Amino acid sequence: MSYAFTEQIYARESSSNGHQNALTAIGTLEAIDDWLYIDATGSISQQYLSAFGAISPSNANVNRNQTETSSYSISPYIKGRFLTSTEYFLRYKGNDDLLAIRSGA
Numbered sequence: 001m002s003y004a005f006t007e008q009i010y011a012r013e014s015s016s017n018g019h020q021n022a023l024t025a026i027g028t029l030e031a032i033d034d035w036l037y038i039d040a041t042g043s044i045s046q047q048y049l050s051a052f053g054a055i056s057p058s059n060a061n062v063n064r065n066q067t068e069t070s071s072y073s074i075s076p077y078i079k080g081r082f083l084t085s086t087e088y089f090l091r092y093k094g095n096d097d098l099l100a101i102r103s104g105a
Helices: none
Strands: 003-006 019-032 035-048 066-082 086-091 095-102
Touching: 019 066
Parallel strands: none
Antiparallel strands: 003 019, 019 035, 035 066, 066 086, 066 095
16 A cells, blocks of 8 residues: 655645645455455546646646546455365456546645
């Protein structure tokens, strides 16, 4: 897992204050020994709203053409052995992408 939080604070223009999150996370949980597992991933990043708008070389400046996006995925699965010669594996994968547009920042 990797997470970073950046806060921009302006002394003369407090209306431009803002923050940014950055996250990359991957994990596996063994819910029931040797049978039920859950894989999960998540990410938060910054994305430009328009290819024709302003592009900042870093996140040190206010950029009204930028917004925060996040996505996650959860994938439970079961695996095991039936009798002595047959293995089984069943997986479900669901994900969601979220776009948060902040007004004025």
